[in-house]
Amino acid sequence: MLKSTIELARYGIPWLGPAMAFLGGLALLAEGKGQWPAIAVIFGSVLSAGGIYSLLRSLRKGEKERALLDVRMLQSHKLASLGELTAGIAHEINNPLAIIGREAEWLEHLLSTMPPAEGVPRKELLESVREVGVQVNRCREITQNLLSFARKMEPIFQKVDVNRLVEDMVKLVETETQGKGIEIVRDYQQPMEPIMTDPPGLRQVMLNLLNNARQAIEGRGQITIRTRALEDGRVQIAVEDTGCGIPREHLPRIFDPFFTTKAHGKGTGLGLSICHGIVDRLGGRIWVRSEPGLGSTFVVELPATPKRAS
Amino acid sequence: MEGEMPKVLLVDDEERFRVTTARLLGVRGFQVGTAGSGVEALEELERNPYDVVVLDVKMPGVSGIEALAEIKRRQPQVEVLILTGHASVDAAVEIMRLGGCEYLLKPCSMDELVEKIERALERKAMKEGSEEKP
Numbered sequence: 001m002l003k004s005t006i007e008l009a010r011y012g013i014p015w016l017g018p019a020m021a022f023l024g025g026l027a028l029l030a031e032g033k034g035q036w037p038a039i040a041v042i043f044g045s046v047l048s049a050g051g052i053y054s055l056l057r058s059l060r061k062g063e064k065e066r067a068l069l070d071v072r073m074l075q076s077h078k079l080a081s082l083g084e085l086t087a088g089i090a091h092e093i094n095n096p097l098a099i100i101g102r103e104a105e106w107l108e109h110l111l112s113t114m115p116p117a118e119g120v121p122r123k124e125l126l127e128s129v130r131e132v133g134v135q136v137n138r139c140r141e142i143t144q145n146l147l148s149f150a151r152k153m154e155p156i157f158q159k160v161d162v163n164r165l166v167e168d169m170v171k172l173v174e175t176e177t178q179g180k181g182i183e184i185v186r187d188y189q190q191p192m193e194p195i196m197t198d199p200p201g202l203r204q205v206m207l208n209l210l211n212n213a214r215q216a217i218e219g220r221g222q223i224t225i226r227t228r229a230l231e232d233g234r235v236q237i238a239v240e241d242t243g244c245g246i247p248r249e250h251l252p253r254i255f256d257p258f259f260t261t262k263a264h265g266k267g268t269g270l271g272l273s274i275c276h277g278i279v280d281r282l283g284g285r286i287w288v289r290s291e292p293g294l295g296s297t298f299v300v301e302l303p304a305t306p307k308r309a310s
Numbered sequence: 311m312e313g314e315m316p317k318v319l320l321v322d323d324e325e326r327f328r329v330t331t332a333r334l335l336g337v338r339g340f341q342v343g344t345a346g347s348g349v350e351a352l353e354e355l356e357r358n359p360y361d362v363v364v365l366d367v368k369m370p371g372v373s374g375i376e377a378l379a380e381i382k383r384r385q386p387q388v389e390v391l392i393l394t395g396h397a398s399v400d401a402a403v404e405i406m407r408l409g410g411c412e413y414l415l416k417p418c419s420m421d422e423l424v425e426k427i428e429r430a431l432e433r434k435a436m437k438e439g440s441e442e443k444p
């Protein structure tokens with residue numbers, strides 16, 4: 001996060017100067033101090049719009065750099081932070097962009113209502129200031145694309161019957177385990193109050209955990225799925241397997257993106273990091289208990305209702 | 311009411327944006343008041359009548375959403391137009407729930423803003439019309 005702030009500042013500084021020239025010139029112009037301020041305003045605004053535009057482009061276009069940055073950011077255990085960062089940048093830029101656009105419109109108004117004066121190339125000034133507007137629109141398209149990308153990652157909370165959702169996913173995985181010596185045991189607390197959560201997100205989490213459990217079992221074994229409601233309404237979902245277990249030294253790393261012990265082409269190492277990101281966004285927690293050689297238990301705990309995002 | 315300039319209250323914490331947008335709205339034939347925060351907006355609404363409030367929902371102090379709820383509670387006849395650099399599903403849902411007002415994303419051109427304000431004025435006129443002749 002700090003790194004990206006520094007990066008943002010580095011890109012941001014080049015257009016600060018022009019922006020100041022723009023505002024200063026505008027102030028002088030408003031006081032009727034002749035044509036030079038007008039020219040400062042135009043250059044300032046063109047340059048600052050250009051600066052913002054190139055910042056946005058470098059954010060969007062540098063896919064390769066982005067990919068690298070992504071990997072580093074993913075290390076912080078949060079896949080979700082990419083979406084948050086993107087939305088944050090887009091929001092921060094929309095406000096100055098709105099000001100630049102508005103000032104350009106005001107300038108256009110002033111220029112077009114100004115009586116013709118000797119030596120003032122009014123037509124060119126107008127053309128130039130309109131170009132600022134065009135470029136602001138271009139930036140706006142980019143920030144809005146960034147925002148809609150980020151929005152896709154936002155959960156949509158609704159009433160969910162946890163047992164039913166869990167059972168749907170268990171059934172799905174059961175079709176894979178049938179006839180392979182893996183027994184599935186269900187231990188659902190009934191009845192259970194529905195909770196407010198994001199169904200597609202929770203399904204994804206369950207699927208990843210169940211697949212990991214299945215893959216951890218070599219030969220015969222058992223997967224137990226438990227649901228429990230705590231007194232304060234929180235809900236816990238546990239996926240317990242009698243598989244290989246997780247060596248102590250791997251425990252701190254299993255939620256890291258790209259950490260995998262599976263053969264090439266078998267695992268990407270993204271499953272648990274995605275789970276972690278989703279559970280985070282749902283306002284919950286995920287943790288693991290494991291005994292090497294005996295098995296592992298992953299527990300997902302979710303609030304009855306998510307705390308309001310501020 | 312006929313012939314009078316429609317009154318717009320512009321609420322935004324960015325001073326420069328407020329000043330210039332107010333000037334341009336003036337040029338377009340609106341009578342404009344401004345406020346730099348939700349609290350100022352509520353105070354200004356107590357002092358002077360307005361037809362439309364243009365509100366930025368991301369402001370320090372009372373958040374725009376809280377201000378919106380309070381405006382709707384105190385003066386349900388005022389139309390509110392949300393203008394913001396932020397857009398999240400949560401905020402949009404909340405805004406709709408609080409009175410179905412319109413939503414405009416920053417940056418927006420004066421043409422877009424004026425169009426939305428005019429639509430809000432039409433809605434207001436329609437509501438008042440239907441109240442007068444039941």
Ligand SMILES: Nc1ncnc2c1ncn2[C@@H]1O[C@H](COP(=O)(O)OP(=O)(O)OP(=O)(O)O)[C@@H](O)[C@H]1O
Nearest residue numbers: 212213216245254260261262267268269270271272
């Ligand atoms: N139930 C489990 N039992 C034993 N080890 C596990 C279990 N779940 C995860 N692990 C360990 O954690 C690692 C990371 O899991 P994760 O789901 O993130 O990735 P993956 O399963 O390797 O690949 P992917 O899920 O992307 O196909 C696994 O490679 C494995 O070593």
Ligand SMILES: [Mg+2]
Nearest residue numbers: 208212271272
């Ligand atoms: Mg996995």
